[in-house]
Amino acid sequence: MINYEHISRSPIFHGLNPQTVEELLHTANFQVKHYRPKATIALQDDSCNFLMMVLEGRVQAQMLDYSGKQVVMAEITPFFLIAPAFLYAGKNEFPVNVVALETTSVLFIHKADFTALLQQNTTVLHNYLRIISDRSKFLSEKIMFLGFKTIKGKIAAFLLQQYREQQNKTLNINITQQELADYLGVARPSLARVLHEMKEEGSLDIRRKQYILLNITLLQQEAQ
Amino acid sequence: MINYEHISRSPIFHGLNPQTVEELLHTANFQVKHYRPKATIALQDDSCNFLMMVLEGRVQAQMLDYSGKQVVMAEITPFFLIAPAFLYAGKNEFPVNVVALETTSVLFIHKADFTALLQQNTTVLHNYLRIISDRSKFLSEKIMFLGFKTIKGKIAAFLLQQYREQQNKTLNINITQQELADYLGVARPSLARVLHEMKEEGSLDIRRKQYILLNITLLQQEAQ
DNA sequence: ATATTTATGTAACATTTGTTACATTTGCAA
DNA sequence: TTGCAAATGTAACAAATGTTACATAAATAT
Numbered sequence: 001m002i003n004y005e006h007i008s009r010s011p012i013f014h015g016l017n018p019q020t021v022e023e024l025l026h027t028a029n030f031q032v033k034h035y036r037p038k039a040t041i042a043l044q045d046d047s048c049n050f051l052m053m054v055l056e057g058r059v060q061a062q063m064l065d066y067s068g069k070q071v072v073m074a075e076i077t078p079f080f081l082i083a084p085a086f087l088y089a090g091k092n093e094f095p096v097n098v099v100a101l102e103t104t105s106v107l108f109i110h111k112a113d114f115t116a117l118l119q120q121n122t123t124v125l126h127n128y129l130r131i132i133s134d135r136s137k138f139l140s141e142k143i144m145f146l147g148f149k150t151i152k153g154k155i156a157a158f159l160l161q162q163y164r165e166q167q168n169k170t171l172n173i174n175i176t177q178q179e180l181a182d183y184l185g186v187a188r189p190s191l192a193r194v195l196h197e198m199k200e201e202g203s204l205d206i207r208r209k210q211y212i213l214l215n216i217t218l219l220q221q222e223a224q
Numbered sequence: 225m226i227n228y229e230h231i232s233r234s235p236i237f238h239g240l241n242p243q244t245v246e247e248l249l250h251t252a253n254f255q256v257k258h259y260r261p262k263a264t265i266a267l268q269d270d271s272c273n274f275l276m277m278v279l280e281g282r283v284q285a286q287m288l289d290y291s292g293k294q295v296v297m298a299e300i301t302p303f304f305l306i307a308p309a310f311l312y313a314g315k316n317e318f319p320v321n322v323v324a325l326e327t328t329s330v331l332f333i334h335k336a337d338f339t340a341l342l343q344q345n346t347t348v349l350h351n352y353l354r355i356i357s358d359r360s361k362f363l364s365e366k367i368m369f370l371g372f373k374t375i376k377g378k379i380a381a382f383l384l385q386q387y388r389e390q391q392n393k394t395l396n397i398n399i400t401q402q403e404l405a406d407y408l409g410v411a412r413p414s415l416a417r418v419l420h421e422m423k424e425e426g427s428l429d430i431r432r433k434q435y436i437l438l439n440i441t442l443l444q445q446e447a448q
Numbered sequence: 449a450t451a452t453t454t455a456t457g458t459a460a461c462a463t464t465t466g467t468t469a470c471a472t473t474t475g476c477a478a
Numbered sequence: 479t480t481g482c483a484a485a486t487g488t489a490a491c492a493a494a495t496g497t498t499a500c501a502t503a504a505a506t507a508t
Contacts, residue, residue: 065368066384066447073364085360088353115350119343126339129312132356136309139363140297144289146370147409149496150464160290176485185371187466192487194465208474223290373466374494400455411496416457418495432504 002032002055007107010053010079011131015123024124028117031108035100042082042098048089051114052082057104062097075101085132087111146185148223151194154184156223159204159211169213226256226279231331234277234303235355239347248348252341255332259324266306266322272313275338276306281328286321299325309356311335370409372447375418378408380447383428383435393437 004018004025013021032055035041041059042052054076061073061083073096076082083096088111109117118125141161148154158180162171173180181191198204203219205212213219228242228249237245256279259265265283266276278300285297285307297320300306307320312335333341342349365385372378382404386395397404401419405412422428427443429436437443 066381066388066444085357087357088350089357089361090354091358115346118349119346122339122343125342126312129356130314132353132360133309133311133313136356136360136363137313139360139367143363143366143370146367157290164290178485188486189467189488190465193489196487220290402455412456413458413497414495417459420457 002107007053007055007079010081012053012081012124012127014127016121024117024121025109027120028109028113030113033106033108035104035106037100037102037104039100039104040097041100041104041106042096048086048096049111051084051087051109051111052098053107054078054080054082055105055107057100057102059098059100059104059106062099064095064097070097081131082106084128085135087114142183145183151184151186151190152198152222153224154186155191155194155198156203156219158184159213160216160219160223162211163213163216169216171211171213173209173211175209226331231277231279231303234305236277236305236348236351238351240345248341248345249331249333251344252333252337254337257330257332259328259330261324261326261328263324263328264321265324265328265330266320272310272320273335275308275311275333275335276322277331278302278304278306279329279331281324281326283322283324283328283330286323288319288321294321305355306330308352309359311338366407369407375408375410375414376422376446377448378410379415379418379422380427380443382408383437384440384443384447386435387437387440393440395435395437397433397435399433 002025004022007013007025008016008018008021013024016024033041035057042050056078059076059082061076062070063073065071073083082098086096118128145154145157148157159171162173163169166172175183177191177195178188181188184191195206199206201218203213203215203222205214226249228246231237231249232240232242232245237248240248257265259281266274280302283300283306285300286294287297289295297307306322310320342352369378369381372381383395386397387393390396399407401415402412405415408415419430423430425442427437427439427446429438
């Protein structure tokens with residue numbers, strides 16, 4: 001049984017009440033399938049013809065990279081879409097495999113039905129466009145960080161972005177150093193070393209997961 | 225005067241004949257503006273409320289990065305869209321400035337009108353979704369390359385991607401070493417050095433802009 | 449054909465970063 | 479509290495890359 005209260009909190013249905021979501025889904029002709037842990041949900045081309053939303057459990061979108069290695073693209077939790085930007089991409093050369101990590105249920109809407117839904121409901125259209133546009137923006141930003149030659153530059157750019165968003169010189173960064181190192185594409189001890197250097201030069205102070213920006217001008221020079 | 229023959233060759237109108245494009249544009253309530261070289265076409269928030277297509281000339285989309293520096297995001301030539309993924313992004317914190325490089329004319333469609341157009345015409349909807357989805361895919365791939373720790377890994381991954389696309393062990397890469405170095409985020413002499421190493425180890429041969437893959441298995445090992 | 453610019457090859461050296469290893473601290477659960 | 483696991487700090491060393499500089503080759507213009 002589908003709980004439309006819950007589904008209506010999905011980003012794709014943001015701004016719609018549960019009844020509307022129920023109506024929309026029924027005209028769109030959806031399916032719900034259930035999977036055991038480790039089961040394959042979609043293999044290669046299937047995945048590109050359906051909009052898929054996780055309803056329960058947790059799934060991984062995996063991709064074969066150029067060397068033939070499986071890499072995890074994303075882990076998706078309930079009410080988020082699985083690889084939304086793949087649905088309408090021109091060439092789907094990448095085999096995207098989707099597997100369940102836990103006992104999972106997934107909502108499927110066929111591409112043609114979903115297209116009709118987008119044309120029928122402006123809110124869903126806006127939501128979907130926002131989701132894939134934001135993803136694009138996120139990727140662009142990540143490329144900016146990775147583009148910096150030095151670790152110090154990456155850190156400075158990252159902190160200045162957070163500063164811009166949080167509007168506060170005391171930043172709460174709720175990720176571990178390891179995760180930050182992975183995001184910036186560097187080794188964890190290297191990150192720690194550079195953070196220490198930046199403390200010494202007085203551009204910032206760190207207390208646990210709080211990063212306190214002490215010299216914005218200096219950070220801006222370093223993020224070049 | 226607008227040449228609908230030309231406009232209909234734009235990716236956003238792919239698959240439509242010139243008459244249909246003319247009709248669609250007129251119901252969508254567009255504007256065309258003309259600019260001299262170096263003129264500002266859109267500043268900050270303006271740019272996020274209009275779909276913009278270059279009709280003549282050449283424009284640059286510039287962005288203020290976190291350190292306050294102007295960076296060129298893209299150069300757009302006739303019939304391509306300007307920053308299409310910004311139109312529907314959730315937060316437009318980035319000030320995107322658009323400037324004319326030459327004598328330029330630009331087509332503007334207001335966001336609300338364009339949304340209506342998307343709902344009215346399935347082809348345009350598919351085209352627009354494909355454009356921003358492909359961009360997402362391009363960015364994801366770039367992040368894969370940047371994610372490799374070593375230059376050799378980046379080169380191997382890049383060449384294997386080209387191999388996958390061209391289906392031929394003799395690849396024609398029509399960019400200079402400098403451009404490839406920039407794309408992979410490394411210094412040009414470093415790239416040349418590693419290319420030389422890869423020639424020596426026998427994984428590839430290079431004649432001008434032709435890259436001949438000699439040992440795919442070895443390349444796949446290196447792209448890990 | 450010659451000159452001029454652009455692209456590429458290559459070397460020496462400095463710098464940065466990764467690797468490995470271990471100590472220390474913190475958070476959390478028994 | 480105590481103990482354990484996770485996160486963080488730190489050091490020595492190796493490896494990779496960037497920087498600078500210049501030589502050579504190719505492409506292009508005159």
